Structures are given as structure tokens and as C-alpha cells.
Amino acid sequence: MREQSFSRRFKKGIREWILVIPFLLIGTVLFILFVLYPQIKNIYISFTNYSIMPGAKNEFVGLANYRKIFTDIHVKGSDAYFFWMAFRNNILAILITVPGQLILGLLVAVFIHNLRFGKNIYKILLYIAVICDWVVFCNIVDYIFQPDNGSLVNYILTSIGILKQPVSWLKNTWTANFVIWFCSIWKGFGWVMIIYTAGLQGIPMDRYEAAKVDGANNVQMFWYITVPGLKATTFYLLINLINGAMNIFIQVFLLTKGDPIGTTDVVMDYVYRRAFNYFEFGYAASCGLVMGGVVFILSMFLKKYLRYGQDE
Amino acid sequence: MKKKVLASIMATLVATTALFGCGSSSTDSGKSETSSLQEKADGEDQKASEEGIAYNGEEATVTYWHTHSDAEEEVLTEQIIPEFEKRYPKIHIDAVRMPYDGLMQQIITGISGNTGPDLMRMDIIWVPELAKMGALEPVDDLEGFKEMKDKLFEGPLKTNYYNGKYYGLPLNTNCLSGTWSKAVMEQLGLKDFPKTYDEVVALKDKLNKDQYLIACEGPNPWSMAPLFNSLGGVYTNEDYTKASGYLDGEASIKAMETIVKWYDEGIIGPCMNGGKPDAANGLYDGQYLFSYQGPWFYANDDEEQIAKVEGGLLPAGSAGSLTVNGGEDLVIFNGSKVKDAAWVFAQFLMSDYAQTAQAVGGGHLVPTVKSVAESEEVKNTPYMDIYLKQLEGAVPRTPTPVWEKMSDKLTVAFTSCLLHEDEPASALKKAATEIDALLQDADK
């Protein structure tokens, strides 16, 4: 009896697969080739002393690479110290750039949504930073954060009296980290804004009208209709932004290279330099996987916490 | 439509090449490798130039990676390669200019797929690393290397040496030398460049506000080497096997202490730690007396600005007027399928013709061939004589496969001294211990 139901289920499953396979096949094959396979190979690499020379023997080293990540964490200058320093910077980036982008993006989106005219012009203007090529963007950031009093940022801040002296932004730990966060927020909030405006359009107008009849004010409507109405959008954004903050790379790679003394480094840049400057592919792979594990746990937590399941 | 036309042209080309290739290989077959003389007598089209070696292989395309600047690239693509292809019609050069950021990653992925370049001009510090990895072809036994060896400056040549073999040819060399601000010299009443650091430091009281004497561009082992070495500091022993007792030796600690003191007193300017004015603007605006600059500095800005500075030898410290040796080497990757042709081109790049062209033209690259460097034509290139003179006191950057890591450790040590996060004695001691471990690893 059971057997039969299994075989029936099996047959049904096959039928369903036959229906879906024409749509699913190409994407899945490409995905396996270029995303899944490299990542599985990554796991293998992380257990070896990997050499990229074709035909080279890759010595299996067990957990040695992982052990390195957790040894001498507090000894200044050790490998682990720099990894966790970079990790700390990623966490800080999440804590600062994600709320920064979400709040700024949401506020601007709500502002724009309620405008009577000129909506599109603001959307376009605020989206330019998002569209801009990352390399170009970093060059501009480098340019406006030059350390002399003639650079755009120092000039403005000194002339309105916020700063007394020009600051060497990219050369001090916290100012350089600030610039890195600033990059993320400046370049990211336009995207958040666009997604939120799309989300705002999905909230039925009658809810607002009903609330108005009940005598709700703007702030109340924002908290009790807009924010809950955007829950799914916020979840989508949150996952993406956290991912983005965990994957911060190019601004560090082009602007600070982790200086001074690795205090502005992030994990992606750390992994990159370990692999391609130091040739420590095994260690770099294990660092990347530890990072991936953390992001995974974080996302699962968020998913559970925000109760956003695919099949509710 | 256009694509079709292109395709047919390509097809014709391929066909002709194949025919041509067949023809020449059939004449070649059966002949021994040493038959180049006979080949010439046969009236084959491959004629060896007066200074190069002969090429009897098949039609080949050599992929050549480089990171030349605009001006340097122009010399390469408009003079050197056309001349080469004229002399060796069977070899085609596909010169690819690579961006400097992320270059190592490009090399690595290329090697891993066995599709790297055939020949590459790379920073001298990378040669030992890649040699250790096994990616490079040793050149010791290649035709003409032994004869060429004696014609080259020893310092640049040594940068190709790793574990008993040479893995490349020094294409061009360079070093940091002095670039002096004319305005500050005049203000301080200097007729000549000061000969020693003592003389420089003595000028301190004559400075105005916001003026400094020395512009060193950052606490990394490259920019700081001329200062650190001249004041008696060293990174390792002479065999590059040990840093303890050298980097944290008395002389090195004293040199570092002096540097920190000078930085605190405003003798060394704020650009040491990324502050403004940067070295170039500081020189133009009369805020720095001199800076450590490479030959490329003079191609870097308008003539009007360059006229405000003058090249002159660096002052001497207790250890003399030392500087650091930089430059680029030519290496052949052992995954290459056209090593012979790549070697022919490498040799041509080392010839008097190419060496002179790149020294006199656009980038003013400093030649590595003694006779070329001494020729009148090259000597007349602006400031070439100064760099050649300064090079006599050039210390090579530690030629070790772990340079990249070592350099990072040194930067950390220097930075923490300048920021007063650590004392020179303890910072250098710590770095020395770490570098010892790295150097030991490198020998494995």
C-alpha cells in the first residue's frame, strides 16, 4: 500500500518535472557550472594546501586552514587577528550601512510617493549614483576625500565650520571606515528608494482612505499602514543589503587596501589578497566559507524572525 | 553583413597562414636544430639581425603582457614591435596592456588555465614568487643568455635570480632619486644640492611656517628605503635569509628613531603619512625641499610645473646616499607554447635598438644594458645621468618569494612607529621575528 503510494508519488513527481524541465534546464545547468561547482570546489580547496599550477599535487591538510582562523585571535599581527578585524568591519558595515540605506531610502521614497509633481525627476537624479560604474564612483570618492583643505569634502566642512582642520580621510582608521560606509550608503540608497516606491504603489489606496476617515495623521499612517505594507519589500531589501554589506569589496580594494594596518579591511578584500597576493588559496577559501556560514545563519535567523516563508 | 565580410577575410587569412606554415615546416623537417647557418645559406627568409638570434620555428604569435604607461606604450607599439616584425616576419607580437590593480589575479587565473601570456614584463618583486610557484621558465640555458649576462648591470640582473637559476631578463631598471624644489632651494640660499642629511637637517630653522624639508611618500618599504637605508637601516642580512639582528639591529633602530623624530619635528613632511601637501604639489608650491621620486615623475605633469623642480642626487646619511632598486623584468611563462619565439622577442627587447628607443622615447626608462646606458644618446635624456649615478648606490628590494608578505609586515611596523603606537625597538623586533619565519618558509 505504502509502496504504491510512493510509486504513485514518484510518477507524479516525474510528470511534474517533465513539465517544468524545459523552463528550468538551461538556467540550472549554467547555475551548476558557474556557481555551484566553483563553490563546492571551494570547499575542497579549503581542506588543502592548494596550488593553482595545472597538474600540481594538492596536499590535504585537514582542518589546518580553519584552525588558523581561530588561533591567536587576540595576538596583534596574527593571521586570525587580521581576519577577525576584517570581519568586525563587515559587521560594522551591516550595522551602519543597512539601516542607513533603508531609512534614507524609505524616507525619500515616501517623500517622492506623496509628491504631486516632479516625482520622476527626483527618482532619476537620485538614481545616478546607483547607475554609476563602481570604478568611476571610487575614483570620484578618492578625489573628493583627498586630504588637503582644497578637496571638496574638506573644503565644504571647513568653510561651514564643522571641521577646524582638513582631515586625511583615507589614512585614519575611523575616517577611512566612514568613507567606506559613506560609499555604500551614497551609492545604495537610490536603489532602496526605487524598490520602495514600487512597493508603495502596491499598498492599496483604500487603506489610507479608511485610516483618514478614522482620523489618523500622517505619522500614524506611516507606522500602521506604510511600514507593515512594505514588510515583504523590506525583507527583500534587508537580505540584499546585508549581502551587500558582507560583500563590500571594490571600494576597499581601490581606496584603502585595508590600510592603516588592516583596520579598514573587509573579508572579501582579505580573501582576495590572501589568495592572489599571498597565494594562500586554501586559507582564503576557508575564510570565505566561514564568512558564508555566518551570513547563512544570519539570514536563517532573519527569515525565521520576520516569518517570511515561501509557502506560508 | 560586415561580420560576413570579416569572417571571409579571416578565413582567407587562416588558409594562407596554414599554407605558409605547411610550406615552411616541410622545408624545416629533417633538419637538425643547429642548421641555422645552412638555413641562411638556403636563402630562407629568416635573416638574423646583427645583434639578435635567428628564428627558424614556425609562424608564431607571442602574447606579451605589460603595464607600460601611455607614452611608453607608444614607443613599444610604434617603434619596437614594427621593427621587430620587420626583422622576424614569422613572429607576431600581440602586446596587451594590463591594468596594474588586480594584475596578479589575472596572471594567476591565466596560469591555472594554462592560458597565461607567453612573455610578460613584470615588476621585479614578482619574479621570485612566480618562480617559486613553478610558473616561469628558467632562461639560463637559452641561446645567447650567457653572452648577454655580462653586458647587463648586475643589480637588475640579480632580481631574476631564484634558487640557483635565472628566471628572466631585466628589461628596465629604476630607483628613487632626489627631486628638488627650485623655489625652496633659492629661499634657503642653496647653490648646490646638500650632500648629507646633516646639512639638510641644519636648514630647519630657516623654514617658514608650513614648510618642510623632506617629502617621503609613505611608510612602506619602497618609499622609505632610501631614507631608512641611508641612515644605516637594513631589512635583512646579505643573503636575504634572516631579519633578526639586522632589521632590529642597533643601526636600524637608530635609523627608525631618527625618522620618527624628524617626522615629529616637521623635518619630514605630512605626506609621509598620507597628509597634504602631497609630494608633488608640495614641491611645486615650495613647501618641500626635496622628495624621493622615480624617473616617471618628470613625465607626470605639465612642463610648466616640472620646470619648478630639478633632479639631483639624494643626500647621504651615515651609510651613504643609498636608494632602492625597482624596475621590470621580462619573464617567459612555462605554459607558453611559443617559448622560442618569446625568447627571440625578449632578446630583441634587450637589444641596443629597443633599449635605446625606450630610454630616449616617451617614458625615459632606464636601460639595463651597460653600453646603452653609457651611450651619448641615452645620457642626453633629461635626468638620465642622475638616475644612473644614483643607481650605483641602489639596494635591491629583498628578492624573495615572500616579498609581498614581508613588505606588509614592514609597512605595519613603520606605520605603528610613526603613529606612536609602538616604539621603534619593539616594533622592528616584532617585525624581524615574523619576517624570519617568512624567509624560512620561502626556502622550503
Place this chain on the structure above:
Amino acid sequence: MKKKQTMEQLLVHILLILICVISLLPFLSMVSTSFMKVKGVLPNEPIIFPKLPLYTKNYVKVWFSGHFQTYFLNTVIVTAGGVFINLFVSVTMAYSFAKFKFPGKEFLFNILLLTMMIPAQLAMISQYTVLNGLHLIDDYKGIWLLWGGTCAAGSTFFYRGFFEAIPRELEESMYLDGASRLQTLLHCIIPLSKPAIATQVVFALNGYWSNLFDILTFTKSMNKRTLSVALQLFRGQHTTEFGRLFAASTIVILPNILLFILFQKQFIKQGLTEGAVKE
């Protein structure tokens, strides 16, 4: 009441203008610098507006030197192909996940999501081996396939919500008329998701237009390169020519901005299907 609303609107406009000015001032500075004679050494004062008459030599030099026009054309080709495959892969996959039932669906979907979380820095080496095995190094086809694979996770995630929100009744009425799955996708799902698709196209276009690492790694010859690579070449080992760099930068980002303005009608269109972003 009316007056209060007008005041509110005015205030919001002022706030938005302020935000725009802050956000765009650096870009203005870049464009202005590109019209000035600045070489390796940066000027001592911020450039907000260029000095007149404009110095246009940077643009002339950039445009006519070093294969810039070829790079431009290459960028158009590689981006167009990339956007096409991105659309193809992500729409078909999202459709599968949104409108089909099959065993292992959520498992597969979770794998997609999972891969988004692991840093992809080292993937390049394996991707290179794969493409090399397919003999597609130095071939745009290889890059397109690669992008088809790498876009799968993120874009599928993005579209799935949109597709699921499309009411079943619409499709079912089509099935009753005898339409196939493909026809439903083409004639019902896609037209109804235009705004979502336009949004994703702009993102994809953006990413591919400015892609640096993939192009640099997976193409080898100079004549296959794109603008981003050319831009990197202006950042030299010893020197960076800022005037030219910024002139080139302006040329690079301009088409992107123009395309966005063209697309924005779709992109931010009113009347997305009710609840397009799934509630």
C-alpha cells in the same frame, strides 16, 4: 487645509532638492574636472565648475586614442548579450519556481539562496577552468554563459515574488482557451511583469556595463576589452591622469544614465499589478 498641504509639498521639495544636490555635487565636480587640464597631480582647490573656455582635449584624446571606440562598441555588444541571457535565464527559472509544483522545488530554491551568501572571490579560478574546458576563454559567448549562471540566484529571487503575485485566475482562463505553459508565460506573465522586468533589466545592464573583473579575467586580447578595462588603464602604476580619467569616466557613465532615463517610464511606472511586490 489646502494651504497646509501646499506648504508640506514645498517643504518636501526643498528637502529633496537638498538631498539631490549633496548626492550629485561630486559628479558635477568630476565632469568639471574632465574639462580642465589636470594631469597626474591633483589641483589644490576643489573644482565645482570648470574654468571657461572649456578644455576639451581630454575628451578628444580619450575618444580618438587607444581603441576607445572599439571598447565602446564591445561594451554595447557584451552588455546587450548579457542582459538578454539574464532575462532569459531568470524569467524562465522564476516562472518554474513561481507557477510549477515539482518535488525538490524548495530545496533547489534554498540552494540558490545559499550560494548567494558565500563570497565569490575564489570562484573565478574554477569558472576559468570551466570556460577553458569549453574553449570559451576570450570569447563573449563564454562571458554570457557565465553571467547566465551567476545571475540565476539573485534574479530568480527577485522575479519569483512578482510572478507569484499574478492572480491564478488570469492564467487559468488562458489554459481554458487551450494555451500552453510557454504561451501563458509569453502572453500573460511577461506583459504583466513589465515593470519588474524593466527594473531588473536596468540593474543587469548596469552591472554588465561596468563589469571589470569578469571581462578582464575571461578575455585575453586587447580588441575584446570593454570600457571598464580601458578606464582602469588610466590608473597607472606610478601615475594617474585625472583629467583624462574623468573624461573617460564621463563617457562611460553617460550612456547608462541616458538609457535609464529612457527606461524609467517602464521602470517606475504606476500601476504595477496589484501587490506586485508580494505582501
